[in-house]
Structures are given as C-alpha cells and as structure tokens.
Amino acid sequence: MKKIFYILWAVAFILGIIGVGMRLMYGHEPAAYGSRVVWGLWVAMYIYFIGLSAGAFLLSSLVYVFNIKIFEKVGKLALITALVTLICALLSIWFDLGHMWRAYEVITRPNLPSSMMAWMIWLYSAYFILLIFETLYAFRIDSGKYSGEELNRLKKRLKILASIGIPLAIAFHGGVGALFGVVSANPMWHSALTPIFFLVGAVASGSALFTAIFAFFWKNKDSEYFNQMIQILAKIVLVSVLFDLLLEWAELSIALWMGTPAHTAGYRAMLFGDYWYVFWIFHLLLGVIIPVWLLATKGKKPIAIGWASLLVALTFLGVRLNIVIPGLINPRVPGEALAYIHPRLSFHYFPSLMEWLVALFIFALGIGLFFIGNKIFKLTEDTENKAL
Amino acid sequence: MGKNKKENRRNFLSMLGTAALGGAILSPVLSKAANTALSSNVTEIKNFEGRIEDFLGGDYTNIKLRMQDDVRRAMKKPAKERKWAMAIDLRKCVGCNACTVACISENALPPGIVYRPVIKDEIGTYPNVSKRNTPKPCMHCENPPCTDVCPVGATFKREDGIVVVDYEACIGCRYCMTACPYEHRMFDFGEHYSDGLPAVAAYDERPSFEYEKEWTRENKHDSPIGNVRKCTFCAHRLEEGLLPECVTTCIGGANYFGDLNDPDSVIAKVVSKLNVSVLKEEFGTEPKVFYIT
Structure with missing residues (x-):
C-alpha cells in the first residue's frame, strides 16, 4: 500500500516538474485562460490553499492562545500544515503571474x-514571517533544551506571536475574500458576504x-486521547461545513431571487452551466451531503470522520473554482463574445495540460513537504508537549 | 405615421444595403442619394451625414486635418491642461472593422489582443431587423476602476487623462482586467499569427511603438509579453501630432478626437452640441469615449 503511494507520488511529482518546465520555458502560451476568463485553476488553487492555511492556523491558536489542553499534542502539526499549505498557495499564484520575476515589486x-491585492500581499507576507517564527518557537519549547526562566520566556513569546496571529490570519484571509468582494464591476463577487464566506470556508x-x-496519520489510534480528539475535531468540521452552507444559501438566494440578469448570470452558470457538476456533485454531494451524513450519523467511528473530512478538504477546491470561474464566464458588455473571435477572447475555460501538470506539482510538493x-519532527506521534 | 416610419426605415436600410454592395467607389454617389431621400422623409435622424459642418464654424476643407490641427494645438499646452476625448458617431459606423484592423497594425498587436473591437448587435427578429455597431476602445475613464486595483501601481491615469500601463512594471496579475466594467484590457500570451508554421513570419516580429518605445517580441519572457495591454488613444502618435490610427482610418469619418478642454476643437463642439451618451453611465466612471446616437 505504502509502495503504491510512493510510486504514485513520484509519478505525480515528475509529471508536475514537466508542467513547471513548460511554464518556465513557454510562459503563458500553453495556458487555457485568456483575456476574458482571466483567472483559472491556479488562482482557484491559490485561494484554496491559502484558506487551508488560515484554517489550520486558527486551529493551532486553540493551543497557543486559548490554552485548550487537548490540542497541545497537535499544535505543531497544525502549524506545519499551515506552513506547507501557505507555501503551496504562494507557489500557485507565483506561477500565475505574467512576470514571475517581478513579484518583488x-x-x-x-x-x-x-489596491486590495497589495493589502492582501502585505498581510500574508506578515503572516508568513509570523508563522515561521511561531513554528520555530513551538519546536524550541518542545526540544527539551530549555528550562525554568528561559522556557517561560519562550512560552510567553510564543503566546504573543500566536495572539497577533489570530487577527492577522483573519485579516489576510478576509483580505483574499475582499480582493474579490471589492470588484464592483463583477456583481457575483461584489458582496459584503464574500470575505466572510472566505473565512468560514477557510x-x-x-x-x-x-x-x-x-x-x-496519528500513530496511536487506540489511545483514549485519539478517540477524544477526533470526536472534537469531527464537531468542528461538521459545524463549520454547515455554517458555510448557510452562508452559501444566503449568498445564492439573495443573488438569484428575482435578480436582474447581470446579477444572476454568474450563479446561473455555476448551477446550470457547463460545469454544473462542480457544484452539484463535487461540492454539494461529495463535499457537504455525504460528509455531513458521515459525521452526523457515523460520527463515532474515526475512519468515517477521516473520510468525511478528507472529502470536505479535497472538494473545497470546487468551491474555490466556483468563485473564480463563473464570475468571469459571462460577458460584461453584451455582444462582447462575438465582437472579435479568438480563443483568448472566448468565455469558455477548461484548464490546459500545463495547468493540470503544474497543479499536480504543487499538490505533490505539498504532500512531499508534509x-x-x-x-x-514526528508530528503525528504522541510526544510530550511542553508548550503549556 | 408608425407605418410610414417603418417603411422609410426599410427603404433606408435597403438603400444602405445597396450602397454596401456597390462598393467603395460608388458609395459617395449612393450616400448622396440616400441623404436626399432622408432629408425629405426622415426628419428625426439629424445630422446623418456631413451636417457637423453646420455648427463647427471656421474655415476648413477636411475634418480629419482640422482635428489633427486640434491635436497639434493641444500638444503645445502642458499635459495637465489637455483632456483627450473621443466621440464615435454610431449613425455613421458601418461596422467595417477598418479601425479594428488599423489599430492592430499600428500597435503591432499579437493574436488575441484587440484594442478596438466592434460589437455588432442585431435588434429585432427577421424581417424587422436592424443592426447596431459599437466600436469599443478603452473608455479612458475619468474615474478608472482598473488603476486603483493594481498592486504595484503599474497602471495609472496620466495628467492628460490617458490610462496607461507601465510595461516595465506590470507583474501580469491581471487583477485590473477583472475590474474594468468595459472588459477592455487584454493579456499578452506571447502568441504569433504564424504559430504552427515552419518559421515565424516577418510581420510577427514587427515591434510595437507604444509609449514611444520599441517593444520587440523576440523573447517570450520580455514585455510586452506577459503584460496587460490596452488602448492608449495612440499616445505615441499624439506625441508626433497625429490622430489616433482608428480616427485616421475610419472610412465613414465616424470618429472625432481631440482636446475637450479646447472650446474651438471639433471634439468639444461635437460633445457639447450633439446627442451623446456613454457606456454604463451608472458606474460613474465618466468615460471619455462618447457615442453619438
């Protein structure tokens, strides 16, 4: 089983490197997005990963800020998850830039x-730096090399960093949502709910x-700790998925209910357009209905919780795609689609081979790093945590 | 009256059809005939052709040369005292796309980039159909939503009102493209017209002279490839005292261009005296491309 996994990973990584090579050699030419659907899979992946990072980070704050005892043993696991997914997010958006080497600007x-994008970049840069320091402190404290006064000082610093981290994580991920929310030319994105929706999704x-x-991955699955912890996590996932669904309903129903075509076009494309299955199958069925059923009725079994959570985590990419793509596939000026015919000016989008390969690279890299x-660091082993 | 109006319109449309078939050489003759027919029957269509002279005043023989003088006069002023604007007479536009092509040629635009598409709407159902052609350059808004969003300030409104992109600073994030309500901006993917052929054709290697610089397309990673691109009102031509290429090339003389701050300019008179409208006025962007309808 492990062997198959390693082989699959290696294949994905090699294919991914081919994709990255294509991107570096040929620029954006092999990409399928154009001047109408200007953002594609990579931008969706960016908001997907950055959401995962913010979500995992907020979980870590349960230990380092709120001192919730049961989370002690998994604090570092949450921090590393946040760090790896943040790296994946930044890579996704870096490949998407027209001039990658000007990113320093x-x-x-x-x-x-x-510029809301400039705000977002500064906020996540600050978050990145904070995350690195927080992780370093967390590891130092657990290294066993420090004691007494010195250890207390480290713990204090960690708590301060983690406390700053909470508003920062909320601000930067809210900022990602606001990046879309402030675009008043796009009725689908232009909603005060957009940043909140991003946060709850995160x-x-x-x-x-x-x-x-x-x-x-937790090593000791027979322990009392594992059983307790997984039940708590299951509740967090269940509640947040349901709350996300509520916000989704709010957004969809308000926009669609007797709305003018300009306001409803994006959501109509999402629900009934070419990619209807991303919403109905990937998101609603696999990302909400089945996980909620598993969590609510089979919640006692860790394996059911694991599968339900994995489904939510993976299919959330569909939610992110459904923010980016349907918001762009309707002409904002009637008649635009036929004014000048060229594939780059088409309102149809499906990721190209290069885009999929680069996506594969980023996923494989993230899994590899983790x-x-x-x-x-033996993050999934039951070691003594001295953070508190 | 209603029936009469309809018939007149039909007559007029069929006449236009004949004119189009007749070709370019015959068209002045035919349009004169159309004009006569119109002036007697369809009084509600004002200034259909050649009537701009009635209120322009002054001595001139060619309106394009006069607008060129307007440009040269404006260029002598400091940039912040100029306010470039364009007016497009939709009654005169025949939808020939000459402006589209001339713009592509002037700016050496690659495939998939078009600064001046012409939107063609069909109104009504057969046989009661009419067509409306709407050329759509950059609106060079007074309040451009595209510039504020740029994370690095690479796109901005110049003192003379032209919205530009600094090719050497643009990181190619394409956020501005999502912010433009007119969907004007385009991304340069580095494509060639001769892609797929054994060699890159010479016309594909022609440089663009936008912003008075020479932009080649030799390297796929150099600007303007990987940049967001847009109409500049042919700022590089204005610098030489020339009208934007689309204005120069228009076969029907449907375009007016000049300095809105100059009360003697053609554009100022056209915009103030004719029935003009702008696209998506409700956005409050205050476009400087006006449509005469």
Missing part, C-alpha cells in the same frame, strides 16, 4: 492603500484537512 512599490476546509491528517516534515 509588490513589496518594493505597493499601491497602498487603494475554517471548514482547514479544519477538515487537519482532521483527515489526524485521522489517518511527509518529510512529519518524518523529521
């Missing part, structure tokens, strides 16, 4: 305060990923 010449997907990792991290 967002730091050297930010268009503040007017908690739902991030906690689901963490729960899946915990359910499948495995290496876990092997070195």
Whole structure:
C-alpha cells in the first residue's frame, strides 16, 4: 500500500516538474485562460490553499492562545500544515503571474492603500514571517533544551506571536475574500458576504484537512486521547461545513431571487452551466451531503470522520473554482463574445495540460513537504508537549 | 405615421444595403442619394451625414486635418491642461472593422489582443431587423476602476487623462482586467499569427511603438509579453501630432478626437452640441469615449 503511494507520488511529482518546465520555458502560451476568463485553476488553487492555511492556523491558536489542553499534542502539526499549505498557495499564484520575476515589486512599490491585492500581499507576507517564527518557537519549547526562566520566556513569546496571529490570519484571509468582494464591476463577487464566506470556508476546509491528517496519520489510534480528539475535531468540521452552507444559501438566494440578469448570470452558470457538476456533485454531494451524513450519523467511528473530512478538504477546491470561474464566464458588455473571435477572447475555460501538470506539482510538493516534515519532527506521534 | 416610419426605415436600410454592395467607389454617389431621400422623409435622424459642418464654424476643407490641427494645438499646452476625448458617431459606423484592423497594425498587436473591437448587435427578429455597431476602445475613464486595483501601481491615469500601463512594471496579475466594467484590457500570451508554421513570419516580429518605445517580441519572457495591454488613444502618435490610427482610418469619418478642454476643437463642439451618451453611465466612471446616437 505504502509502495503504491510512493510510486504514485513520484509519478505525480515528475509529471508536475514537466508542467513547471513548460511554464518556465513557454510562459503563458500553453495556458487555457485568456483575456476574458482571466483567472483559472491556479488562482482557484491559490485561494484554496491559502484558506487551508488560515484554517489550520486558527486551529493551532486553540493551543497557543486559548490554552485548550487537548490540542497541545497537535499544535505543531497544525502549524506545519499551515506552513506547507501557505507555501503551496504562494507557489500557485507565483506561477500565475505574467512576470514571475517581478513579484518583488509588490513589496518594493505597493499601491497602498487603494489596491486590495497589495493589502492582501502585505498581510500574508506578515503572516508568513509570523508563522515561521511561531513554528520555530513551538519546536524550541518542545526540544527539551530549555528550562525554568528561559522556557517561560519562550512560552510567553510564543503566546504573543500566536495572539497577533489570530487577527492577522483573519485579516489576510478576509483580505483574499475582499480582493474579490471589492470588484464592483463583477456583481457575483461584489458582496459584503464574500470575505466572510472566505473565512468560514477557510475554517471548514482547514479544519477538515487537519482532521483527515489526524485521522489517518496519528500513530496511536487506540489511545483514549485519539478517540477524544477526533470526536472534537469531527464537531468542528461538521459545524463549520454547515455554517458555510448557510452562508452559501444566503449568498445564492439573495443573488438569484428575482435578480436582474447581470446579477444572476454568474450563479446561473455555476448551477446550470457547463460545469454544473462542480457544484452539484463535487461540492454539494461529495463535499457537504455525504460528509455531513458521515459525521452526523457515523460520527463515532474515526475512519468515517477521516473520510468525511478528507472529502470536505479535497472538494473545497470546487468551491474555490466556483468563485473564480463563473464570475468571469459571462460577458460584461453584451455582444462582447462575438465582437472579435479568438480563443483568448472566448468565455469558455477548461484548464490546459500545463495547468493540470503544474497543479499536480504543487499538490505533490505539498504532500512531499508534509511527509518529510512529519518524518523529521514526528508530528503525528504522541510526544510530550511542553508548550503549556 | 408608425407605418410610414417603418417603411422609410426599410427603404433606408435597403438603400444602405445597396450602397454596401456597390462598393467603395460608388458609395459617395449612393450616400448622396440616400441623404436626399432622408432629408425629405426622415426628419428625426439629424445630422446623418456631413451636417457637423453646420455648427463647427471656421474655415476648413477636411475634418480629419482640422482635428489633427486640434491635436497639434493641444500638444503645445502642458499635459495637465489637455483632456483627450473621443466621440464615435454610431449613425455613421458601418461596422467595417477598418479601425479594428488599423489599430492592430499600428500597435503591432499579437493574436488575441484587440484594442478596438466592434460589437455588432442585431435588434429585432427577421424581417424587422436592424443592426447596431459599437466600436469599443478603452473608455479612458475619468474615474478608472482598473488603476486603483493594481498592486504595484503599474497602471495609472496620466495628467492628460490617458490610462496607461507601465510595461516595465506590470507583474501580469491581471487583477485590473477583472475590474474594468468595459472588459477592455487584454493579456499578452506571447502568441504569433504564424504559430504552427515552419518559421515565424516577418510581420510577427514587427515591434510595437507604444509609449514611444520599441517593444520587440523576440523573447517570450520580455514585455510586452506577459503584460496587460490596452488602448492608449495612440499616445505615441499624439506625441508626433497625429490622430489616433482608428480616427485616421475610419472610412465613414465616424470618429472625432481631440482636446475637450479646447472650446474651438471639433471634439468639444461635437460633445457639447450633439446627442451623446456613454457606456454604463451608472458606474460613474465618466468615460471619455462618447457615442453619438
């Protein structure tokens, strides 16, 4: 079983490297997005991963800020999950840039305060730095090398960092949502609910990923601790998925109910367009109905919780795709679609081979980094945590 | 009256059809005939052709040369005292796409990038159909939503009102493209018209002279490839005292261009005296491309 997994991973990684090579050599030419559907799979992956990161980070704050005892043993696991998914997010958006090597400009010449994207970049840069320091402190404290006064000082610092981290994680992921929310030319994105929806989605997907990792990788599955912990995590996932569904209903029903075509077009495309199955099958069936059923009725079994959470975590990419793509596939000026015919000016989008391969690379890299991290730091073993 | 109106319109449309079939050489003759027919029957269509002279005043023989003088006069002023604007007479536009093609040629635009598409609407159902052609350059908004969103400030409104992209600063994130209500901006994917052929054709290697620089397409990773691109009102031509290429090339003389701050300019008179409208006025972007309807 393990062998098959390693082989699959290696194949994915090699294919992914081919994709990255294509991207570096041919630029954006092999990509399927164009000048109408300007953002595609990579932007959706960016908001997906960055949501996972924010969600996992907020879970870690349960230990380092709120001192909730039961989470002690998994604090570092949550931090590493947040760090790896953040790296995946930044890579996704970096490949999407027209000029990758000018990315530094967002730091050297930010268009503040007017650009929401500039805000978001500064906020996640701060979050990235904070996350690295917080992880370092968490590991130092657990290393056993410090004691007494010194240990207390480290713990204090960690708590301060983690406390700053909470508003920062909320602000930066809210900022990702606001990046879409402020685009008033796009009625589908332009909603005050968009940033909130992003945040709740981050908690739902991030906690689901963490729960899946915990359910499948935790070494000592017979322990009382494992059983207690998984039940708590299951409740967090269940509640956040249901709350996310409520917000989704709010957004959809308000926009669609007797709305003018300009306001309903995006949601109509999402529900009944070419990619209806992303919403109905990937998101609603596999990402909500089945996981909620598993969590609510088979919640006592860790394996059911694990599968339910994995489903939520994976299918959330569909939720993210459904924000980006349907918001772009309707002409904003009537008649635009036929004014000048060229594939780059088409309102149809399906990711190209290069886009899929680069996506594969990012997923494989994330999984690889996590495995290496876990092997070195033994994150999923029941070790004594001295953080508190 | 209603029936009469309809018939007149039908007559007029069929006449236009004949004119189109007759080709370019015959068209002045035919349009004169159409004009006569119109002036006697369809009084509600004002200034259909050649009537702009009635209120322009001054001495001139060619309206394009006069607008060129307007441009040269404006260029002598400091940039912040100029306010470039364009007016497009939709009654004159025949939807020939000459402006589209001339713009592509002038700016050496690659495939998939078009600064001046012409939207063609069909109104009504057969046989009661009419067509409306709407050329759509950048609106060069007074309040452009596209510039505020740029994370690095690479796109901005110049003092003279032209919205530009700094090719050397643009990171290609494409956020501005999502923010434009007119869906004007386009991304340069680095494609060639001769892609798939054994060699890159010479016309594909022609440089673009936008922003008064020479932009080649040799390297797939150099600007303007990987950049967001847009109409500049042919800022590089204005610098030389020339009208934007779309204005120069229009076969029907449907375009007016110049400095809105100059009360003697053609554009100022056209915009103030004719029935003009802008696209998506409700956005409050205050476009500087006006449509005469």
